[in-house]
Amino acid sequence: MANHRTLILLLFTALVGCFASADSAPTAAKPAAQELTPPSELALMMRAMAIHADSVKAAVKRDGELPPYPKAFKNLLEAEPTKGMHIDPITFPTFGKDYQLKLDRLYKVKKGERTQAYNALVQSCANCHGTHCPGPLMRIKKMYVATE
Numbered sequence: 001m002a003n004h005r006t007l008i009l010l011l012f013t014a015l016v017g018c019f020a021s022a023d024s025a026p027t028a029a030k031p032a033a034q035e036l037t038p039p040s041e042l043a044l045m046m047r048a049m050a051i052h053a054d055s056v057k058a059a060v061k062r063d064g065e066l067p068p069y070p071k072a073f074k075n076l077l078e079a080e081p082t083k084g085m086h087i088d089p090i091t092f093p094t095f096g097k098d099y100q101l102k103l104d105r106l107y108k109v110k111k112g113e114r115t116q117a118y119n120a121l122v123q124s125c126a127n128c129h130g131t132h133c134p135g136p137l138m139r140i141k142k143m144y145v146a147t148e
């Protein structure tokens, strides 16, 4: 289980870092070079946020229980970003609080409204990534649950 998770994390990192190119597959050498510097507190939180969203998606699809409420994401606005990364003083906190509101809402709504609440959460990821760190946008766009 632990190994499996590590592998997923590695694959994940290779595919979705901030500087992942949107239109070409990453080469084997590129992600390795990126990993020479340890990921920032914010980057690690993002990976956890993406894993959390994926497990919410799985739960929503099979109408099961949500994963435990992720209290750690309360520190989103305080987490240390990658050195040299520009964090906009207006849009980052605005989109960050919106994500937190959508997260709280997801845990409050009735089961029947979860798909919509989950998609609103994914939208809040996409909104922030429109102005910060565009690399993961392709992946984020695939995270929505189709509604009929």
Ligand code: HEC
Pocket: 013, 016, 017, 018, 039, 040, 041, 042, 043, 044, 046, 047, 049, 050, 053, 080, 081, 082, 085, 092, 093, 095, 096, 097, 099, 121, 122, 124, 125, 126, 128, 129, 132, 133, 136, 140
């Ligand atoms: C408030 C803005 C904001 C929100 C909301 C946000 N992100 Fe991010 N995301 C960032 C920034 C900024 C970085 C770059 C962090 C760094 O390198 O320190 C990042 C990095 C990432 C990364 C790359 C992490 C790595 O390994 O380097 C992924 C994947 C990611 N975000 C996915 C998501 C997902 C999925 C969501 C929603 C569940 C989300 N983000 C919500 C701003 C945001």
